[in-house]
Amino acid sequence: MRTHRGISLTYGLLETLGQSIVIGDFDKDGFPTEAELCAKFGASRTVAREAVKMLTAKGLLSARPRQGTKVEPITQWNLLDPDVTRWLMERQYSNKIYREFTEVRLAIEPVAAALAAQRANKADIRAIRDGLNGMRDEAADHDAALLADIDFHVAILKASGNPFFLQLRALINTALRISIGLTNKISGHTASIPAHEAVLIAIENGDAVGAEKAMRAILLESLELLASFNPETTH
Amino acid sequence: MRTHRGISLTYGLLETLGQSIVIGDFDKDGFPTEAELCAKFGASRTVAREAVKMLTAKGLLSARPRQGTKVEPITQWNLLDPDVTRWLMERQYSNKIYREFTEVRLAIEPVAAALAAQRANKADIRAIRDGLNGMRDEAADHDAALLADIDFHVAILKASGNPFFLQLRALINTALRISIGLTNKISGHTASIPAHEAVLIAIENGDAVGAEKAMRAILLESLELLASFNPETTH
DNA sequence: CGAGCTATTTTATCTTACAAATTTGTGTAT
DNA sequence: ATACACAAATTTGTAAGATAAAATAGCTCG
Missing domain, CATH: 1.10.10.10 (Winged helix-like DNA-binding domain superfamily/Winged helix DNA-binding domain)
Incomplete structure (x- = not known):
């Protein structure tokens, strides 16, 4: 070989x-x-x-x-291992795995955003803003916008200051690729810029509750959008 | 060798x-x-x-x-790998790692409890109740009570129906051992039975919001108890 | 039937040899 | 003196063969 x-x-x-x-x-x-x-x-x-x-x-x-x-x-697999997550992604898409990914994101990311609001330093906020700006600037190029979207979410995990949250970056990466891949098929929809901007503003203002709610809204919106495309996705 | x-x-x-x-x-x-x-x-x-x-x-x-x-x-370590988590535990205790563990638990477990309220079947509820009963019955034996406490929390992760949540059992195991180990040093305090019972009841009633709040209360209580023992634990 | 021994299968370990990749050094030409 | 090319050295990667250990299955003998 x-x-x-x-x-x-x-x-x-x-x-x-x-x-x-x-x-x-x-x-x-x-x-x-x-x-x-x-x-x-x-x-x-x-x-x-x-x-x-x-x-x-x-x-x-x-x-x-x-x-x-x-x-x-x-039950014994290390599902959060980056390799395992990727292998799960590479096998055929299923509503089940997408829902499971999103449930994890709904648990982690709002809390991470709240912590980020309390702890983010200037560099953290710059990284988050860079992600947002990337989404805006590359709105025409779906692949580039996807990468910027991922950067935005990962930057918030990082800004939470909790290294365990950052472990989910492979999962978020995977989930976003699935999500965007599907939503693009519908209408070329790009993730909502205002919703993302609301998260950034709350973090900049040190508004933990606001950041948490805004992040949850993003995830629920993405979930609903997908459900409208694929009704059985909701459960 | x-x-x-x-x-x-x-x-x-x-x-x-x-x-x-x-x-x-x-x-x-x-x-x-x-x-x-x-x-x-x-x-x-x-x-x-x-x-x-x-x-x-x-x-x-x-x-x-x-x-x-x-x-x-x-940043490259698989922190949620059971072995890595254990090695982190086995090195000297630090407030930092305990806080990080608890932040992850605060993100995951309330959501898992909410999902459990929506999805738990009879066997799931029995397992949760067994954990609670174990905590009651073994109140005198701290080690046995700790194991029952762990069983209670893991049973809820399982009842969430999301295998990714169950991945955190090693982390919860570790965090609880730290927590109980420390609180025992103070006053022989055992985890609050009524607080745990509130979670079970909410899950039995299919009350997702109640289960989420009750679980969050348990974690915050444990965190406060520890902070009172070790003030710098809070942040 | 049952306890203990034997054979068998499969992974675990050890050893030696060679290949591949990458850095470092060396020399040569300009 | 500089830049390029080539040779040397170091460390992991791959291969292959032999033996050890573990666990199952089967057999023997009481």
Whole structure:
């Protein structure tokens, strides 16, 4: 097996196996044994073992002598691991996963905005404003506007001063790409600038309650917009 | 090196290195090279490499040929990984980390309780009630009461029906152990049964708003109790 | 039937060798 | 002296073979 796109064999196999596990490819026949893995993917034992070890570290696999390697139930997966989140995104879209993402965002982001209102320094606020300005300036270019939107939300997580909140950036990234991807299909709608601006202003004013409410409004609006496109998305 | 407590060499080294990294042991001299690791811990290259690969999967390390293996900045760590959370707990207690844990709980648990009020089935409610009863019955035994308290909170995460919320069980586990450990030092105080009961009742009644408020009250109460013991905990 | 021993399967560990990537140094030409 | 090209050295990446350990299944003997 040759390296793929400059990625090492181990990381290539990690990606392949991670995606396959998340899709459910091994649900029928169980996960291959070490020897089978090597044969199936043309990998050396070293590569196969190290990929399996990384997947084990992310909670997707467990291995024991004689018993073999098996896929863990989803309750054991580190769903907030950036790789796992991405693999979940790369498999076919489902209303269920989008709703779950949004529920997490509705829990975290308003609280993060409230904390940001209390703690943001000048650099934090500049980063948030840069995101907002990017959304405005790139309104014509959907991809660029999406990136600016992501920057806006991540900047607020950062400004919360709580590193655990920042852990959700991969999830937000994923959720926004899904959301924007779908809403663009409808009408080329771009996220509401005034709603985002309200969050920024509240944070600048140190208005924690206002920032929390404004952020919640953004997420609910996005959820409703999606529901209008795809009614069963609501629940 | 011999196996330790039935744990494999690789997992033993994973623990040792994970704790050392989180403590900051390698901040001065940088992370050892593969050969140095083997020498330092008496491990084979296989064991050393697989432990490093798992730490890489958790975002704590990165490795490149010729450049060596290095500790990533904390912004790259998978802080919500159960192992990482535990290593953070095992290092010396700090008000900062406890506050951060509680902020995350304040974001997630009230929302989880609200969702649980909408979605909990009979088994979910039974599990929550079992936790509450356990807290009552074991009031004399602080360790048993702590475990019941944890069960109560985790059962609500589960009842939310959102698997991402359940990911925080390791963090809640950790936070509760810290919290109870400290409050016990004060006065042998046990978590407020009526406050917990209020959450259960709201969930049983399908009262999402009530469940959310009651859960938030529990967390704020615990935070205040701790602040009264340790004033600088508040901020 | 049951306890304990044996065989078997699969992962865990160790060792050695070589490949690849990247930095550092070195030399040569201009 | 500078800039480019090339060689050397260092560290991780990959491969392969052998042995150890763990856990299951089956078998033997009482």
